[in-house]
Amino acid sequence: MDVLKGLQKQAFKGFATGLLSLSVLFSHADNSALPGFTKGLEIAHKQKERDKGWVDSQSEMKMILRSASGKENTRFIKLKSLEVPTDGDKSLMVFEQPKDVAGTAFLTFSHIEKADDQWIYLPALKRIKRIASKKKTGSFMGSEFSFEDLSSFAVEKYDFNYLRDEKCGEETCFVVESFPKDKYSGYTRLISWIDQSHYRVHKIEFYDKKKALLKVMTVKNYELHGDKFWRPTHSIMENKQTGKATEMFWQNMRLSTGLKPEDFSKNNLKRAK
Amino acid sequence: MSALFSRCKELLAFAMAPLALSPVALSEIDKSGYIEAEFRYYPSEALFENQDRFFYSLGIAPELEWTSEDESHQVTFKPFGRFSSSEGNRTHADIREFYYLYAGTGWQIEAGINKVYWGVAESAHLVDVINQTDVVEAFNGEEKLGQPLIGLGLENAYGNFDFYILPYFRKRELTTYDEPYLISFPSKEEATNVDKDKVSFESKNNESNIDLAARWAQSFNDLDVGISVFHGIDREALLIPANVDMGKAQQALDDGIVQSNAEALIYGLDTLALYYQNLTQVGLELQYLYDDLIFKFEGTSKYQTKGNYLSYATGIEYTFADVDALMGADVGILVEYLWNNRKSINITEESLALTGLPETLFNGQQLIMEGTLLSPFENDVFIGTRFNLNNVDSTQFVAGIIHDLETHTQMSTFEGSTRIGDSVRISINAYFLTNVEKNSAFYFSRRDDMVEFKTAWFF
Numbered sequence: 001m002d003v004l005k006g007l008q009k010q011a012f013k014g015f016a017t018g019l020l021s022l023s024v025l026f027s028h029a030d031n032s033a034l035p036g037f038t039k040g041l042e043i044a045h046k047q048k049e050r051d052k053g054w055v056d057s058q059s060e061m062k063m064i065l066r067s068a069s070g071k072e073n074t075r076f077i078k079l080k081s082l083e084v085p086t087d088g089d090k091s092l093m094v095f096e097q098p099k100d101v102a103g104t105a106f107l108t109f110s111h112i113e114k115a116d117d118q119w120i121y122l123p124a125l126k127r128i129k130r131i132a133s134k135k136k137t138g139s140f141m142g143s144e145f146s147f148e149d150l151s152s153f154a155v156e157k158y159d160f161n162y163l164r165d166e167k168c169g170e171e172t173c174f175v176v177e178s179f180p181k182d183k184y185s186g187y188t189r190l191i192s193w194i195d196q197s198h199y200r201v202h203k204i205e206f207y208d209k210k211k212a213l214l215k216v217m218t219v220k221n222y223e224l225h226g227d228k229f230w231r232p233t234h235s236i237m238e239n240k241q242t243g244k245a246t247e248m249f250w251q252n253m254r255l256s257t258g259l260k261p262e263d264f265s266k267n268n269l270k271r272a273k
Numbered sequence: 274m275s276a277l278f279s280r281c282k283e284l285l286a287f288a289m290a291p292l293a294l295s296p297v298a299l300s301e302i303d304k305s306g307y308i309e310a311e312f313r314y315y316p317s318e319a320l321f322e323n324q325d326r327f328f329y330s331l332g333i334a335p336e337l338e339w340t341s342e343d344e345s346h347q348v349t350f351k352p353f354g355r356f357s358s359s360e361g362n363r364t365h366a367d368i369r370e371f372y373y374l375y376a377g378t379g380w381q382i383e384a385g386i387n388k389v390y391w392g393v394a395e396s397a398h399l400v401d402v403i404n405q406t407d408v409v410e411a412f413n414g415e416e417k418l419g420q421p422l423i424g425l426g427l428e429n430a431y432g433n434f435d436f437y438i439l440p441y442f443r444k445r446e447l448t449t450y451d452e453p454y455l456i457s458f459p460s461k462e463e464a465t466n467v468d469k470d471k472v473s474f475e476s477k478n479n480e481s482n483i484d485l486a487a488r489w490a491q492s493f494n495d496l497d498v499g500i501s502v503f504h505g506i507d508r509e510a511l512l513i514p515a516n517v518d519m520g521k522a523q524q525a526l527d528d529g530i531v532q533s534n535a536e537a538l539i540y541g542l543d544t545l546a547l548y549y550q551n552l553t554q555v556g557l558e559l560q561y562l563y564d565d566l567i568f569k570f571e572g573t574s575k576y577q578t579k580g581n582y583l584s585y586a587t588g589i590e591y592t593f594a595d596v597d598a599l600m601g602a603d604v605g606i607l608v609e610y611l612w613n614n615r616k617s618i619n620i621t622e623e624s625l626a627l628t629g630l631p632e633t634l635f636n637g638q639q640l641i642m643e644g645t646l647l648s649p650f651e652n653d654v655f656i657g658t659r660f661n662l663n664n665v666d667s668t669q670f671v672a673g674i675i676h677d678l679e680t681h682t683q684m685s686t687f688e689g690s691t692r693i694g695d696s697v698r699i700s701i702n703a704y705f706l707t708n709v710e711k712n713s714a715f716y717f718s719r720r721d722d723m724v725e726f727k728t729a730w731f732f
Contacts (some may be wrong), residue, residue, distance in 0.1 A: 065665055073665050099731035100698040102305055126390040132567045138595035142665035262378055267433050273340050
C-alpha cells in the first residue's frame with residue numbers, strides 16, 4: 001500500500017482514445033482495436049517502464065484530516081515499500097499518531113491477478129491479524145483516501161480511454177479516463193490529468209457507483225530522485241459530496257535504501273518501526 | 274509522573290550501557306504511553322457482605338523504546354501500574370516488557386521480559402500459553418503479565434520457527450477482599466479467601482522451573498498453520514483448600530448442617546490456595562481465508578498428571594466492509610464453537626498436604642473438582658459482532674455472547690471505544706452473566722455484572 005506509488009501510478013490510469021459509450025458497449029477485445037485504447041496502453045506501459053527500478057522506498061507521511069467545518073486532525077505514518085517486479089508491491093505502514101494507535105502496523109502484499117493480502121498488527125495484544133476483505137473502498141484512518149486509493153497500481157486492473165490534451169499549470173496534460181475492472185472497486189471511473197513531459201499525475205477525479213463526482217485529488221511539488229523517479233511531497237483529496245478534505249505531506253523520501261523481503265515479513269510486523 | 278519517567282530513563286540507560294560500547298549509532302529514545310482513569314460499577318447487589326460496588330482507579334503505562342539506526346538492536350521498557358480505591362490487590366504493578374532484541378537477516382534473539390501472542394480464535398485463547406493472564410487487571414483475559422524469557426526466532430522458506438526458554442514462572446493473582454469475582458464453594462455462604470502466600474507446585478523447582486516452548490508457523494497461500502508445544506508449569510491453577518477452621522467444621526457437623534467429615538471440612542474452609550500442575554501442551558492453529566470469510570480453528574491437547582484433555586475453539590469471521598447504510602462502517606460477524614473434554618480432578622491429596630489434616634478425617638471420601646467447573650467452555654457457542662465506524666475518531670465496538678449449551682449460562686460482553694481529539698481515548702466495557710444456575714462454574718460470580726468507564730490520555 002505504498003501511498004506514493006499509488007499516486008504515481010495513477011498516471012497509468014488513462015491513455016485510450018475510445019469513447020466511454022464504446023468501452024461500455026464493446027468487449028475488452030473489441031476495445032483493444034480502438035486507436036485510443038492502443039495509444040493509452042502504449043503510454044501506460046512506457047510510463048511503467050520509466051518508473052521501474054526504484055527497488056524500495058522509505059518515507060514519513062503527515063496526513064491532515066479536515067472536516068466540512070474546518071476542524072483538523074493530524075496523523076503521522078511511517079512508510080516502507082518494496083518493488084516486486086512480477087507482481088504488486090509490498091508495503092508496510094506504521095502509525096505514530098494518533099498516539100492511541102501508535103505502533104499499529106499494516107502490511108500489504110499487492111497482487112495483480114488476485115486480491116491483496118493484508119495483515120494488521122495490534123501492539124497492545126502483540127497480535128497479528130489477517131484482514132479478510134476484497135472490498136477496499138473503506139476510509140483509511142478516517143481520511144478521504146480509501147484503501148483502494150492507496151493500493152499498488154497495475155495496468156491490468158483498468159480499461160483506459162484517452163479524452164484530450166489540456167493545459168495543466170505550465171505543462172500540457174493528457175486527460176484520460178480509466179475504468180476499474182475489479183467489481184469490488186468503489187468507482188465507476190477516474191479521470192486523470194497526466195503531464196506529457198514526465199507522466200506525472202496532477203489531478204484525478206473519482207466518480208462513485210452512481211457515476212457522480214465523489215472526490216478530486218490534486219498532486220503537487222514533485223521532486224526528482226535518483227535522476228529518474230518523480231515523487232510528490234504534497235497531495236490534497238477533496239470530497240465533493242461531503243465537503244471534507246485530506247492533505248498528505250511526504251517527508252524524507254528515500255529510494256533504493258537496501259530494504260529486503262524479510263523486512264516485509266508477517267513476523268517482522270512485531271518490531272516494525 | 275516525571276519522577277517515574279526519569280527513573281525509567283535511568284533504568285533504560287543502565288540496560289543499554291553494554292550496547293553503548295558497541296559500534297552502534299545511538300538514536301533517540303522514544304517515550305510514549307498512557308495514563309488512564311477508570312471507574313468500575315457492579316450494578317447487582319454484592320453476593321458477599323464485604324464486597325463494594327464502586328471502584329475508582331488510575332492506571333499508568335509509560336513506554337520507553339530505543340532502536341539503533343539500522344533497526345537491528347532494540348530495547349523496550351514498559352512498566353505498568355494501577356492504583357485502585359479497592360482495599361484488595363487491584364492496586365498492583367508489573368513490568369509488562371523489558372527486553373533487548375537483536376534482529377539479523379532471517380533470525381532474531383531476544384532476552385528479558387516480554388509478551389508473546391499465539392492463536393487465532395476470538396472467544397477463547399487456548400493456544401496462547403507463554404504469558405500468565407493478569408486477571409486482576411482485566412476480566413476479558415487479554416491483559417498479560419510480563420514473562421521472563423530468552424527467545425530465538427528463525428524465518429526461512431520452511432516457515433517461522435520460535436523457541437523460548439522461560440526461566441521463571443509468573444503466578445496468577447486473583448481479585449481479593451472487597452472486589453467481586455471472589456470464590457466460594459458449594460455449601461458455603463461466605464466468600465473464601467485465597468491465601469496468596471500459600472501456593473503449591475507439582476514441580477519441585479516451584480516458580481524457578483525452566484519452562485520450554487516452541488512454535489512453527491507457515492502460510493500456504495490462503496491457509497495459515499501454526500503448531501506449538503509447551504512443557505512446563507500450567508498457567509492455570511487449581512483452587513484447593515488450604516486452611517480449615519476445625520471448630521467451625523465440628524460445629525457444622527454437630528448442628529447437622531452437614532453430614533460427612535468431608536462436607537464439614539469444606540464448610541469450615543477458611544482459605545484456598547493455588548496449586549499449579551505441570552503441563553505438556555501441543556497446540557494447533559488453522560486459519561483459512563476465503564474471500565471475505567475467515568475460518569479459524571485453535572485447539573490444544575494437554576497432558577497432565579491429573580488427566581489429559583482436549584480443547585478447541587473453531588468458527589468463522591465474516592466482514593461486511595464499507596457498509597453504505599452504516600456510513601461506511603466495517604461490520605464483522607463472529608461465530609465460534611468452544612469444546613473441551615476435561616474430566617473431574619481429585620484434589621484430596623494436595624489439599625491434605627496443604628492443610629496438614631490427617632487422611633482419616635476424610636474417612637475415604639474424596640475432594641473432587643468437576644471438569645466443567647475447571648474449564649467451563651466445554652460445549653458453548655459464541656456469537657459476536659465487531660463494528661469499526663472508519664471515522665476520524667476510530668470509533669469501534671465489539672459485542673458478543675457465549676452461551677453454554679448445557680447449563681444455559683450466558684456471558685455477554687460489550688467493549689466500545691472512541692477517540693476524543695488527538696490523544697484521549699474513552700472506552701465503555703460491560704460484562705454480564707445471565708441464567709447462572711447452581712451447576713454453573715460462574716455460580717459465585719452470578720452477581721458480578723460489571724460496567725467500566727475508562728478515559729486514557731496518551732502521550
